[in-house]
Amino acid sequence: MGDLSELESRCQQLGLRVTANLRDILEALVTGPDHPDADSLHGWLRSRGRRVSLTTVYRTLGRLVAGGFVIAHHFGSGKARYEIAATHDHLIDISTGKIIEFSDPRLDALEERIAAQMGYRIVRRRVELYAVPTE
Known part of the structure; x- marks a missing residue:
């Protein structure tokens, strides 16, 4: 940072x-x-x-x-x-409220490709995944 x-x-x-x-x-x-x-x-x-x-x-x-x-x-x-301000996404554990930061270039590339197919260029993005533990 x-x-x-x-x-x-x-x-x-x-x-x-x-x-x-x-x-x-x-x-x-x-x-x-x-x-x-x-x-x-x-x-x-x-x-x-x-x-x-x-x-x-x-x-x-x-x-x-x-x-x-x-x-x-x-x-x-x-x-x-x-x-x-940073370039990462968030996974929110809804059972505890814990916020986990992550980034994955594959996700970024997928979003760019989807936007381009629709005739757009991403200028700002936010990914928030709301989840519960699998165990």
Whole structure:
């Protein structure tokens, strides 16, 4: 994913002002809980002594999502879950809520081929598989 200074540079390129709160939220997205919602992100920050309000967390996440830097996922839990924008897909274990990231070039190629056969080029994609364990 890159180090925090690289992420901060990308934010600046998007026209975002890099504040202490933005740095803290970026750090939390990289090293904190996996696919956090805003409440758990806020709790993680507070547990590490960061003084940031929940309103600031929501506002900063909104700016990062609007800039395309962070993706807000809606995995059916009712709350948006966040991560740094990346190129991978998700398998969601509906019995536990666990989110597993994966990527497979064969799937990417199949989607590109299907789109091309229909006369389209994919510009954005999202794959979410909802599953239960087989055992």
